[in-house]
Amino acid sequence: MLISVREAEPALTTNLQEFPSDLLAVDLGASSVTLRVDPATYSLDALYGAAYIFIDRCFVLLDKPDASYRVTLAWKKREPTEDDLRGLVGEFTNELLSCAWRAKISQDSRALIESVTAQALGGALGPPTLDELEKFDFSDETFEDPLGIAMSWEDKHRKKAHPDDASPVDGDNVTEKKP
Amino acid sequence: MTELRLHRDLYSSTALDEAVAIYAPHGTLHRKDQPSHWVVEITAPSAERERRIAGALGNYALGLTVKGRRR
Numbered sequence: 254m255l256i257s258v259r260e261a262e263p264a265l266t267t268n269l270q271e272f273p274s275d276l277l278a279v280d281l282g283a284s285s286v287t288l289r290v291d292p293a294t295y296s297l298d299a300l301y302g303a304a305y306i307f308i309d310r311c312f313v314l315l316d317k318p319d320a321s322y323r324v325t326l327a328w329k330k331r332e333p334t335e336d337d338l339r340g341l342v343g344e345f346t347n348e349l350l351s352c353a354w355r356a357k358i359s360q361d362s363r364a365l366i367e368s369v370t371a372q373a374l375g376g377a378l379g380p381p382t383l384d385e386l387e388k389f390d391f392s393d394e395t396f397e398d399p400l401g402i403a404m405s406w407e408d409k410h411r412k413k414a415h416p417d418d419a420s421p422v423d424g425d426n427v428t429e430k431k432p
Numbered sequence: 433m434t435e436l437r438l439h440r441d442l443y444s445s446t447a448l449d450e451a452v453a454i455y456a457p458h459g460t461l462h463r464k465d466q467p468s469h470w471v472v473e474i475t476a477p478s479a480e481r482e483r484r485i486a487g488a489l490g491n492y493a494l495g496l497t498v499k500g501r502r503r
Binding site for chain 2: 298302312313314322327329
């Protein structure tokens, strides 16, 4: 046990039907629930994140009896009902999943965030020196623009000259013909 | 007496030290560390009070551990 009391009362253990019995045990006598968390599914950061959210509502104790983590949520004050414990377990598991997903997103976007941060810090250093400009490599190919997004409006909508036209239309030299 | 056992892989020692210092006025706390766990023996006038101290101390140590990892 995570907390051992000298004169321990016999545990009144039951299971909540909605949850797998091998993952969750409810001890009504101690007003607590114990969950087993698979570290292959939920990282330690996710477990910490979920546990941190619940420390204002209940006593949270983490343990690692074997390869998996064990989380014990104990009610702080009043005696909880079975519905209370069911709700607590549901909220904790949802929060655990949410934290795991956020940790995954954070991990995936780490390279992008570091790149943007480096560029921002590089820009804050001030304009490049003449030596740095001399060493600048202009040989890189220009970026591809298949949709013409970087093209100006005038270039994009310029009238194509017909081969029959001898000279381009000049607005100032046009003479209006009256009927 | 109540014994609080916190796994070394999950709780930092400095966090537990701070937690023990915070809750020392509320009971008699004695650290007796083991190879796999940090162990705190808690003695208070009643079992319920020992339970509350153990739970709150565990929460405090967990909170400091999590904050320490985020830095």
